[in-house]
Amino acid sequence: AQSVSQHNHHVILSEAASLELGCNYSYGGTVNLFWYVQYPGQHLQLLLKYFSGDPLVKGIKGFEAEFIKSKFSFNLRKPSVQWSDTAEYFCAVKGGNKLVFGAGTILRVKS
């Protein structure tokens, strides 16, 4: 069965700082990879996804992620965060029939 590990549970950044959230997974077969965001009081929304092709994926709101197959990683990045990026971020991996989520990383951006 697959599992997902997100390295940091809480991250605090100042506006304009760069962001990188780590995500590693374990699964032996072909995977689809996702990052979801949950703003306070809202449901999950898709930030970006990787199915195949270019391992550098660009999503909404200036986010991007890079799939490194040899490292089983799918880290999320943003060059310059804004106060409105304050949210919880979830990495998810689909292998076989199941989509499994990481425990989430709470990002707080100080203005």
Add this chain to the structure above:
Amino acid sequence: NAGVTQTPKFQVLKTGQSMTLQCAQDMNHEYMSWYRQDPGMGLRLIHYSVGAGITDQGEVPNGYNVSRSTTEDFPLRLLSAAPSQTSVYFCASSYWTGKERELFFGEGSRLTVL
């Protein structure tokens, strides 16, 4: 096009009571699933279905039942509620065949078991 609709949005139960969380989608998605979200634990898969008449267990299925009699509906039943089932529950659906299998989420159902 309503997307994924969950009801109720809030529910308070007493230990031992049963209830059903409803989930409906109007996107003709084959795949439907239920997750629970607890602080510090992310979303954990309870049950999922890849089509009408087909269901399977996820990571935390105990205490929950599901059925999939139609493509549109995927209700989650709590047979005898326990305080450990206090959580926020999300239903999600996606296409199953083809490339684009992004999950679409409902707005969540917050359940408190006293």
